[in-house]
Amino acid sequence: MTVRLFADSASDLPLEFLKEHNVTLFPLVVLLDGKEYEDLLTIKPFDVFNAMREGKVASTSQVSPHHFKEEFTKLAKEGVSGIYIAFSSELSGTCQTAMMVKAEVEEEYPTLDLTIIDTKCASLGVGLVVKTAVELLEKGATKDEILEGIQFSRDHMEHIFTVDNLEYLARGGRISKASAFVGGLLNIKPLLHVEDGKLIPLEKIRGSKKVLKRIVELIEERGVNLNEQTIAISHADAEDTALELKRQLEEKFGTTSFFINSIGSAIGAHVGPGTMAVFFLNKSR
Numbered sequence: 001m002t003v004r005l006f007a008d009s010a011s012d013l014p015l016e017f018l019k020e021h022n023v024t025l026f027p028l029v030v031l032l033d034g035k036e037y038e039d040l041l042t043i044k045p046f047d048v049f050n051a052m053r054e055g056k057v058a059s060t061s062q063v064s065p066h067h068f069k070e071e072f073t074k075l076a077k078e079g080v081s082g083i084y085i086a087f088s089s090e091l092s093g094t095c096q097t098a099m100m101v102k103a104e105v106e107e108e109y110p111t112l113d114l115t116i117i118d119t120k121c122a123s124l125g126v127g128l129v130v131k132t133a134v135e136l137l138e139k140g141a142t143k144d145e146i147l148e149g150i151q152f153s154r155d156h157m158e159h160i161f162t163v164d165n166l167e168y169l170a171r172g173g174r175i176s177k178a179s180a181f182v183g184g185l186l187n188i189k190p191l192l193h194v195e196d197g198k199l200i201p202l203e204k205i206r207g208s209k210k211v212l213k214r215i216v217e218l219i220e221e222r223g224v225n226l227n228e229q230t231i232a233i234s235h236a237d238a239e240d241t242a243l244e245l246k247r248q249l250e251e252k253f254g255t256t257s258f259f260i261n262s263i264g265s266a267i268g269a270h271v272g273p274g275t276m277a278v279f280f281l282n283k284s285r
Contacts, residue, residue, distance in 0.1 A: 003081045003143050005133055006071065008063055008094055009039035010087035011126035012234050012264045021134045024071055026063040026084075028094065028266040032056065039266040048265045049237045049273035052168065058269035062094040068101040076109035081143050084116045085130050085150060090197035091122055115147060119154045120197030123161075123267050124232035124259065125279045129153045131230070131259065149285075156283040158222050159194040160202075162211050164238070164274020191215070212241070215278060216248050223280045226253035236263040236275040245278065 007013065008026040018025050027038035032051055037043035039060075048058050075082045086095040095118045106112050119126050132153040136146045189211045191202040202218075205211045219226065231249060235242040242260055249255045262268075263275060 003083060003137055003146060004075060005130065005137065006082060006084035007126070007130045008087050009264050010092065010094070010122060010266055011085070011130050012123045012261055012267060013127045013130060014261055015040050021138070023130060023134065026067055026071070026094070026098075028063055028087075028092070029061040030265045030269055031059045031061065032269075037265070039264050043265050045262045045265050045268050046237060048268050052269075052272055058265075060092075060266045060269050062092050062097055065097055065101050068098050069105060072102055072105040072112065072114060073109070075114060076105055076112040079111070080113075082114040083133065083143070083146060083150070084114065085126065085133060086116060086118055087126055088120045088122055088194070088197035089118045090120065091199070115143075117147070117150055117154065118197070119150075119157075120194070121154060121157050121279075122159065122194060122199075123263055123277055123279070124234045124261065125157045125159045125194065125277075127234075127261070128157065128230065128232050128259070128279055152283075152285055153281070156281045158219075158280050158282050159277060160191065160215055160218050160222075161193070161271075161275060161277030162189050162191050162205075162215070163271050164189075164236075165272050168270065168272030191218070208241070212245055212248065215245065216252060219249065219278065219280060220252070222282050223253075224282060225284050226255050226280065228284070229255075229281055230257040230259055231255055232259040232261075232279040234261055234263045234267075234277045234279075236268045236271060237273045238276050241276050245276065 006024045009028050027041050030037045030039050030043050089095040098116050119129050132149050133146050136149045188204050190204050193202050233242045246258050
């Protein structure tokens with residue numbers, strides 16, 4: 001049985017990866033300087049980061065319902081099975097919109113075979129789930145086997161991240177503006193994680209070096225068989241920091257498989273330049 005995979009741009013996977021593995025992209029919309037852009041297609045993350053450094057405000061909106069309808073209708077007409085691996089419903093309305101559009105398409109095409117998975121993940125947390133699905137599909141797994149792999153990866157995905165400037169989280173309502181101001185004065189770097197699809201503050205650390213040290217400690221506390229799994233690192237124009245984290249993980253855990261990529265424009269618009277995140281599993285299959 002042919003299975004087609006779908007992912008949105010909040011997975012922060014490179015466009016080349018999606019094309020190479022025939023994953024259909026649903027781009028989120030980025031709004032900057034009064035113009036609309038399609039994340040990953042018509043705007044580059046570094047353009048967004050540079051604009052934010054200049055004091056401009058970038059915002060986002062979910063995937064176009066028209067885009068969903070077009071692809072889901074095509075899937076139904078072709079009689080092919082589909083799996084859409086979606087960005088956390090707690091952070092975007094994209095997943096709920098996809099489910100509504102699916103219901104509309106099913107009215108006209110009752111045989112539509114589409115499963116929508118709310119990953120409750122973000123950035124390369126979603127990306128690693130997509131990567132799991134791709135690997136299973138390319139090994140000849142059935143749709144049920146792919147779904148089982150997706151669900152395991154989703155349920156055991158850890159996210160740990162830090163931002164360089166608290167102001168961007170304050171703009172999005174994640175923390176108070178007063179906290180952001182005081183944090184900036186004291187060089188406080190917050191550590192956050194994702195719990196049931198929501199961004200949850202973990203700790204406040206003073207100084208960048210201490211943040212990296214603490215991230216490595218948390219990975220050790222939460223991860224399993226870290227030398228056998230792929231660890232993903234996403235960053236917002238902070239490649240040097242991402243590579244330093246990679247070096248420390250190689251040295252401490254013997255990890256050899258990494259997936260490193262820039263945070264995309266949609267996620268980046270909310271977390272700001274300098275953000276770095278790491279993703280790994282807390283259980284082995």
